[in-house]
Amino acid sequence: MDKSIFENMTIPELEEEAIKLLSEKKYKDLRECLTFLNPADIADLMGGKMPEESAPLVFRILPKTIAADTFAYLDNDVQETLIRAFSDAELKQVIDELYIDDAVDLIEEMPANVVKRIIRNAAPSVRAQINELLNYPKDSAGSVMTTEFVDLKKDMTVEDAFVRIKKTGIDKETIYTCYVTDKNRILLGIVTAKKLLLSDLDAVIGDIMETNVISVTTKEDKEVVANLFHRYDFLALPVVDEEGRLVGIVTVDDALDVIHEETEEDFARMAAITTAEDSYFKTSAFKHAKNRIFWLILLMCTSTITGSILTSFEAAIAALPLMVAYIPMLMNTGGNCGSQSSVTVIRGLALNEIEIKDIFRVIRKEFLIALMVGFALSVFDFFWIWLISGEILVGAIVSLTLFVVVIIAKIIGCCMPILAKALRLDPALVSSPIITTICDMCAVSLYFAIINLTMGQFM
Amino acid sequence: MDKSIFENMTIPELEEEAIKLLSEKKYKDLRECLTFLNPADIADLMGGKMPEESAPLVFRILPKTIAADTFAYLDNDVQETLIRAFSDAELKQVIDELYIDDAVDLIEEMPANVVKRIIRNAAPSVRAQINELLNYPKDSAGSVMTTEFVDLKKDMTVEDAFVRIKKTGIDKETIYTCYVTDKNRILLGIVTAKKLLLSDLDAVIGDIMETNVISVTTKEDKEVVANLFHRYDFLALPVVDEEGRLVGIVTVDDALDVIHEETEEDFARMAAITTAEDSYFKTSAFKHAKNRIFWLILLMCTSTITGSILTSFEAAIAALPLMVAYIPMLMNTGGNCGSQSSVTVIRGLALNEIEIKDIFRVIRKEFLIALMVGFALSVFDFFWIWLISGEILVGAIVSLTLFVVVIIAKIIGCCMPILAKALRLDPALVSSPIITTICDMCAVSLYFAIINLTMGQFM
Numbered sequence: 001m002d003k004s005i006f007e008n009m010t011i012p013e014l015e016e017e018a019i020k021l022l023s024e025k026k027y028k029d030l031r032e033c034l035t036f037l038n039p040a041d042i043a044d045l046m047g048g049k050m051p052e053e054s055a056p057l058v059f060r061i062l063p064k065t066i067a068a069d070t071f072a073y074l075d076n077d078v079q080e081t082l083i084r085a086f087s088d089a090e091l092k093q094v095i096d097e098l099y100i101d102d103a104v105d106l107i108e109e110m111p112a113n114v115v116k117r118i119i120r121n122a123a124p125s126v127r128a129q130i131n132e133l134l135n136y137p138k139d140s141a142g143s144v145m146t147t148e149f150v151d152l153k154k155d156m157t158v159e160d161a162f163v164r165i166k167k168t169g170i171d172k173e174t175i176y177t178c179y180v181t182d183k184n185r186i187l188l189g190i191v192t193a194k195k196l197l198l199s200d201l202d203a204v205i206g207d208i209m210e211t212n213v214i215s216v217t218t219k220e221d222k223e224v225v226a227n228l229f230h231r232y233d234f235l236a237l238p239v240v241d242e243e244g245r246l247v248g249i250v251t252v253d254d255a256l257d258v259i260h261e262e263t264e265e266d267f268a269r270m271a272a273i274t275t276a277e278d279s280y281f282k283t284s285a286f287k288h289a290k291n292r293i294f295w296l297i298l299l300m301c302t303s304t305i306t307g308s309i310l311t312s313f314e315a316a317i318a319a320l321p322l323m324v325a326y327i328p329m330l331m332n333t334g335g336n337c338g339s340q341s342s343v344t345v346i347r348g349l350a351l352n353e354i355e356i357k358d359i360f361r362v363i364r365k366e367f368l369i370a371l372m373v374g375f376a377l378s379v380f381d382f383f384w385i386w387l388i389s390g391e392i393l394v395g396a397i398v399s400l401t402l403f404v405v406v407i408i409a410k411i412i413g414c415c416m417p418i419l420a421k422a423l424r425l426d427p428a429l430v431s432s433p434i435i436t437t438i439c440d441m442c443a444v445s446l447y448f449a450i451i452n453l454t455m456g457q458f459m
Numbered sequence: 460m461d462k463s464i465f466e467n468m469t470i471p472e473l474e475e476e477a478i479k480l481l482s483e484k485k486y487k488d489l490r491e492c493l494t495f496l497n498p499a500d501i502a503d504l505m506g507g508k509m510p511e512e513s514a515p516l517v518f519r520i521l522p523k524t525i526a527a528d529t530f531a532y533l534d535n536d537v538q539e540t541l542i543r544a545f546s547d548a549e550l551k552q553v554i555d556e557l558y559i560d561d562a563v564d565l566i567e568e569m570p571a572n573v574v575k576r577i578i579r580n581a582a583p584s585v586r587a588q589i590n591e592l593l594n595y596p597k598d599s600a601g602s603v604m605t606t607e608f609v610d611l612k613k614d615m616t617v618e619d620a621f622v623r624i625k626k627t628g629i630d631k632e633t634i635y636t637c638y639v640t641d642k643n644r645i646l647l648g649i650v651t652a653k654k655l656l657l658s659d660l661d662a663v664i665g666d667i668m669e670t671n672v673i674s675v676t677t678k679e680d681k682e683v684v685a686n687l688f689h690r691y692d693f694l695a696l697p698v699v700d701e702e703g704r705l706v707g708i709v710t711v712d713d714a715l716d717v718i719h720e721e722t723e724e725d726f727a728r729m730a731a732i733t734t735a736e737d738s739y740f741k742t743s744a745f746k747h748a749k750n751r752i753f754w755l756i757l758l759m760c761t762s763t764i765t766g767s768i769l770t771s772f773e774a775a776i777a778a779l780p781l782m783v784a785y786i787p788m789l790m791n792t793g794g795n796c797g798s799q800s801s802v803t804v805i806r807g808l809a810l811n812e813i814e815i816k817d818i819f820r821v822i823r824k825e826f827l828i829a830l831m832v833g834f835a836l837s838v839f840d841f842f843w844i845w846l847i848s849g850e851i852l853v854g855a856i857v858s859l860t861l862f863v864v865v866i867i868a869k870i871i872g873c874c875m876p877i878l879a880k881a882l883r884l885d886p887a888l889v890s891s892p893i894i895t896t897i898c899d900m901c902a903v904s905l906y907f908a909i910i911n912l913t914m915g916q917f918m
Contacts, residue, residue, distance in 0.1 A: 194635075214470070
């Protein structure tokens, strides 16, 4: 088959062609075809449209240069299938070719017996680095960094730097930021590849390096690290230990992964779902159900408390059944107000716009907002009820309740995430569904308290 | 003051020092101090902790090399203050120094009279590029790209490429991906700076360039573009017009901005808030209130429909007031089930894991999930009510209703976002609060329908 055929194909066409060539067992053409695809796309094919049992075969015909990259993009189950099919020699080759941080990710996801085989087959230097990275706490900068970076010395010239990059750069995750360290590995400064390319060959690194470098420690929260990338437009960020020694770097693609992961976790928590690790269709219905049921049962139980409160007003309900009609509106509006505040504060906390010490400023602001929103809603509601039912007293009771409910909901909504953070919990945990349930109880209690106060004589 | 003092300061210390030096009018030291800060931090100082009227003064003492960068990071109100204070010559200098995409962002946010002054003072070539970029539709790849990239020719050697980068690279937003075009500006391939640095100086670009390049057209949705960065770990992505001519590139920092913006928009929509443009504290309480009230009123009105449904069952409520106690639980569980499905589908759509054509696969999956979740919840609920109240019939009615409500809620929750997308609306618009309101109505109607069927004889 002529190579030029593939050149003019789009990605979906290439994917279809690859599947066809695989089923026709035209492996030489398949290999050619796959080289025109990106590793991320090949990984997608192997984990999706191609039959699962063909994965080892397809992987083996991949050119070496893209095999390791493709492996890093594969889903965990396909990776496991491959590792089980690999000979020790094949396994060693793949592990040594992987970027260290990808190897660590792999090890964290594999079952114990597979991990043992990986560790046993890795080259000693790779094994040492993997072990070092595995020791950093989950969610720390240390756990997402890579130990493969270009380090330069102060007294090198730009020409020396180019030689060093040419010699060691091929295995580094990025060569676009180079790190200048002293003999104790203390980070002195950085030089970007742009700076190197725009400087004279005999310029000295010590003179052109940037010295006011922003770095993080290995223990820093990975979400904080990811936010720094957005704030400063970095391509990579150095990670130092407590003595200021450079131990690794985080690259922008890993920061993107962290942002992606944390965002999806927050979205899931806001909808009271335990986070799924796979994509929607890859996660089984049973797993989806399992991820959703815990919060549903918890919230169902707590909302029976609202029910019990209602039960205690049985007499009022029997005497004034019409008043029940406004309960859904009061509950919903309270819940919506509360979740507006909580989501706003949760995002503010996630992006470091709001800190724990700001709690009183936040309460003051939310109180002001609640006064305005509550006033507008109550007035609207009063005239609406008056217009629809002609009952001024009912309108007054409902809108008074509404006003107070809005204020309580906004205060609860803004305080809970900050308190959660102060208790070192994820603020997103106390998200809309929980806030809604709490606001419901307040709304119902308050409503009947006000009814009792004003219409007590009817019961 | 000795320069080395600043060298050992942390960012917060430098910021405090800068504020002190400004108030003491020690401008020479201030200038020195600011060079140790990142442009993003200087912009933060000028827009926050420093007095607003000092902004033009501080900006003028900044070294030229970091002034333009700092300007790009400033909030719109500070940018406007500065532009109004600038002479025409100063304005021209800033605009010409800005990256084109930052200049376009600026123009999109400024009032008309300021825009006129900017355009009038820009160099003709800059003006032409700005005008070109302003013509692309909002939210398109064209609107977030920059026209400043390094272009190479096929027959250049690596050495020629370095010369070209050295000559033109200083003004380019990135030099790490270079684009190979023919004489008609058709994109032929890309060469990364890594490839250039690792190749021999006499290698020919045409031989080392990568030809299977992923590119987007100017009209592509910017969210799709941003997702490509996450999928393929790109640093930059070429943008071509309909004839395949290279017209610009999107860099990873701009992709990060898009992801940030879209995520915040989705979070806000899920909490029924109109998106705020500024950070929490910078947005006034009145603006916050305005952003929240529209959806609250709309949802309040729709939840009165649930109220009317309840009113129509007035007789049943008066006869069986205890049954009211289960309404909050049914409403909440329905709402939570619906929003779990809608959020899952909204995220799947945002990340291109789910497409419109998948609607029936999604419904099938959600139906299966709903069967499992509904069954578990109903059984739990039945025994819970039996245990608490001793009423088997009530337990049966409530848990039957619950089972059906869960199924309806999950189906509505998964269909609405896909239908919204099919209608070219943002799926996040039909998020939790709206789904909750709809599920409420279904829950209440169904509950009383079942009560009427089974306990009709009591009324």
